[in-house]
Amino acid sequence: MYDYRAPLRDMAFVVKELLGLSTVSRLSQHEGYAEATDELFDAIQEECARFSQEVLSPLNKIGDQNPARMETGRVLTPPGFKTGYEQFVAAGWNGLTAPVAFGGQGLPNLMGAPAEEMWHAANMAFTLCPLLTRGAIEAIHTVGTPEQRQRYLPQMVSGHWTGTMNLTEPQAGSDLAALRTRAVPENGHYRLTGQKIFITYGDQDYTENIIHLVLARLPDAPAGVKGLSLFIVPKYRLNSDGSIGPANDVRTVSVEHKLGIHASPTCVLSYGDEGGAWGELLGEPHRGLEIMFIMMNAARFSVGVQGMAIGQRAYQSALDYARERIQGVPLGMKSAAPIAWHPDVKRMLSSMKARLEACRALSYYAGQILDLALGEPDPHQRAQAQARSDLLTPIVKGFCSESGLWVANEALQVFGGMGYVEETGAAQCLRDARITTIYEGTTGIQANDLVGRKLLRDQGEMVRSLLTEIKAFLPELNHPAVPGSLTQTMAHVLGLAEQSSLHLGKTALSGNLPQCFGVAVPYLHLMGWLVSGWLMARSAVVAARKLEAGTQEPDFYQAKIATAVFYAEHGMGVSTSLHRIVVGGGPALDGMNPDQF
Amino acid sequence: MKVLVPVKRVLDYNIKARANAEGSAVELSGLKMSMNPFDEIAVEAALRLKEAGHAAEIIAVSCGVTACQETLRTAMALGADRSILVQTDMELEPLAVAKLLRQLILREQPGLVICGKQAIDDDSNQTGQMLAALLGWAQATFASRLDFTPGASRVEVTREIDGGLETLSVALPAVITTDLRLNEPRYATLPNIMKAKKKPLETLTPQALGVDVTPRLQLLRVAEPPPRKGGVLVSDVAQLVDKLKNEVKVI
Numbered sequence: 001m002y003d004y005r006a007p008l009r010d011m012a013f014v015v016k017e018l019l020g021l022s023t024v025s026r027l028s029q030h031e032g033y034a035e036a037t038d039e040l041f042d043a044i045q046e047e048c049a050r051f052s053q054e055v056l057s058p059l060n061k062i063g064d065q066n067p068a069r070m071e072t073g074r075v076l077t078p079p080g081f082k083t084g085y086e087q088f089v090a091a092g093w094n095g096l097t098a099p100v101a102f103g104g105q106g107l108p109n110l111m112g113a114p115a116e117e118m119w120h121a122a123n124m125a126f127t128l129c130p131l132l133t134r135g136a137i138e139a140i141h142t143v144g145t146p147e148q149r150q151r152y153l154p155q156m157v158s159g160h161w162t163g164t165m166n167l168t169e170p171q172a173g174s175d176l177a178a179l180r181t182r183a184v185p186e187n188g189h190y191r192l193t194g195q196k197i198f199i200t201y202g203d204q205d206y207t208e209n210i211i212h213l214v215l216a217r218l219p220d221a222p223a224g225v226k227g228l229s230l231f232i233v234p235k236y237r238l239n240s241d242g243s244i245g246p247a248n249d250v251r252t253v254s255v256e257h258k259l260g261i262h263a264s265p266t267c268v269l270s271y272g273d274e275g276g277a278w279g280e281l282l283g284e285p286h287r288g289l290e291i292m293f294i295m296m297n298a299a300r301f302s303v304g305v306q307g308m309a310i311g312q313r314a315y316q317s318a319l320d321y322a323r324e325r326i327q328g329v330p331l332g333m334k335s336a337a338p339i340a341w342h343p344d345v346k347r348m349l350s351s352m353k354a355r356l357e358a359c360r361a362l363s364y365y366a367g368q369i370l371d372l373a374l375g376e377p378d379p380h381q382r383a384q385a386q387a388r389s390d391l392l393t394p395i396v397k398g399f400c401s402e403s404g405l406w407v408a409n410e411a412l413q414v415f416g417g418m419g420y421v422e423e424t425g426a427a428q429c430l431r432d433a434r435i436t437t438i439y440e441g442t443t444g445i446q447a448n449d450l451v452g453r454k455l456l457r458d459q460g461e462m463v464r465s466l467l468t469e470i471k472a473f474l475p476e477l478n479h480p481a482v483p484g485s486l487t488q489t490m491a492h493v494l495g496l497a498e499q500s501s502l503h504l505g506k507t508a509l510s511g512n513l514p515q516c517f518g519v520a521v522p523y524l525h526l527m528g529w530l531v532s533g534w535l536m537a538r539s540a541v542v543a544a545r546k547l548e549a550g551t552q553e554p555d556f557y558q559a560k561i562a563t564a565v566f567y568a569e570h571g572m573g574v575s576t577s578l579h580r581i582v583v584g585g586g587p588a589l590d591g592m593n594p595d596q597f
Numbered sequence: 598m599k600v601l602v603p604v605k606r607v608l609d610y611n612i613k614a615r616a617n618a619e620g621s622a623v624e625l626s627g628l629k630m631s632m633n634p635f636d637e638i639a640v641e642a643a644l645r646l647k648e649a650g651h652a653a654e655i656i657a658v659s660c661g662v663t664a665c666q667e668t669l670r671t672a673m674a675l676g677a678d679r680s681i682l683v684q685t686d687m688e689l690e691p692l693a694v695a696k697l698l699r700q701l702i703l704r705e706q707p708g709l710v711i712c713g714k715q716a717i718d719d720d721s722n723q724t725g726q727m728l729a730a731l732l733g734w735a736q737a738t739f740a741s742r743l744d745f746t747p748g749a750s751r752v753e754v755t756r757e758i759d760g761g762l763e764t765l766s767v768a769l770p771a772v773i774t775t776d777l778r779l780n781e782p783r784y785a786t787l788p789n790i791m792k793a794k795k796k797p798l799e800t801l802t803p804q805a806l807g808v809d810v811t812p813r814l815q816l817l818r819v820a821e822p823p824p825r826k827g828g829v830l831v832s833d834v835a836q837l838v839d840k841l842k843n844e845v846k847v848i
Binding site for chain 1: 626627629631667670671674784785786787788789790791793794
């Protein structure tokens, strides 16, 4: 078993050197952003790493081997998880980025993302619970009435209550228009009936209450997604003084048996078996999906971080193994050596390292942009940041989760047969990582969102602004310590992304939308390589300047440049084929007919 | 009662120490530094005294380079109320540290000093003892248990000694040094990490305290232990005994 060690130096590089905390700490009117100094960042990172490594990580395998289960109608989490959660809450981690007015620290996402990475890498199944609570906090904070905020948020920010997100029903997965759960008004509140599935931490034995956010239809609701409203449905109803009251009419029917994240209880919840579950409306009627998307966007960003994080755990264990497993004499060496020195294993390790660093930069960058979208005082700049954030969300979720899964798969390959054996933990990483490209919207849904809502809806404006910024950066790569090939690759991939975006725009204008959406996933990947490659190239420039100025860590910065070059040559190389699929693959897809399969 | 807790910034215990290229010192550049683990136990002991109502204020003290401020912030994030850095770039020997602490103690008048029994970098195990001698205070080293009676002028300290445990009744004020099993240090909470930024951190110099910290020892060389040579598989016990007796000549 190989234990997780937080890559603190790499994280600090992205946050402090590549992106810079001053970009968000200057937003001093917003929440606790002014506190975001390098010194505080270091202090938080160190303690968060300790907690993740010493408390959360040792529970990871226990959770895998002892799945969450149901006993006499209630859910029991794996041994040690309840204590772990209590420690997590007691240490105040739940409130890291939560609103200051309700007991959180209100720190920026740029500081929250690295902490989240550590928790997910240490124990992804555990961290799903605070992830969802955070999304629910955001939804209630954004659209709740002052009374609702006061009623629920203090307990949720502290972590004494958790939150869930209830969308899916047996007949309504990606298509939420098919939702059937009903909410009927009754004396100023509502009675809900219906069944929800795939509810992560829908029940648990950690806390005395759980706040479910449930999508349902009002009696006068129009059909389709425009007829969905969002309701707050607590597991236990609250007395007028806010204390815990009688049990609500919510029942856990069962807990799923899954491929991975065994410790996370994925529940089937039944509302209203005894006449209707008590609920209160959150936000305006029929606007539920919009509000749910507040939660969903926060969760999509987090799943991007999560995908990268689980990849990091897998990579670390593969690296440890490759450094100690001695097999054969590597080419050009005289005696038997660890497998890390065999050219192909070295290539796999390098690919994983580069892709993780690229995804880390990408996801933290998305956190930084999210902070600007929340905290920029100037409305125009705030709107621009929001547009960039909207564009990045599907790319971060799609590309980082696909990358994490890819890394977990490669890591298992490095272990060879030992990886296929559960003992090494490589298999658990792969099984756990597998869900990240599915939940909170599959990669296909992310790609549809990217092409439909982000590229086509505003005639390519958001994408153009990003491509223009990347183009303006290219001259900075002219530094003696940065190889010219990096500039060439960046310029090439930028051109491919431009052409691909234009092609999709033209195809849509000609009315051939199925062709656009048929190549949306390759387009998402292409954009992922481009944006993450841009951030890697920026990293190389930062490193080159550090080396030029003189540093005590020459090896670290040289490796940053080498990794950016490796990423461009070995990773971004696939952009050419992705571009080819985007501009030429549509008609071939048209020629395929599932009836003939 | 005030409690003073000296804390030392050392190479993190997870990092394998290596000699630098010149063999003149342990390599520290770019490596993670942390609070000496025995000092973490001392901080925890002080916090528990405060939580039990025996201590009113906890003062963390560190002697060394400017970066020791981080170690003091860590102590304050755990719950120390304020801290003092005696800032110097000089290599400090245990006696110099003991003299610096003595000056601070004369100024602060704590009722108790709790320090780690030794630092994991030089393993000297001297500072606490020297400090007690310089002050003329009682000392109890290698503590594995502390028993305070409210209002009493003595404290009961259980010590780990060769072959067992020894319990002393120590007159206050006293110097106590901590052993591994005294307690399990807590994790700093996020709100306390944030509060620690605002707690007072005073910086002094050895000159200001009137202490000459010039080293009395000369460091000749730092070398790593020779690497282990490959082992030999023996076929049976008889062969093992034979080798131990005739080859290695240890029995």
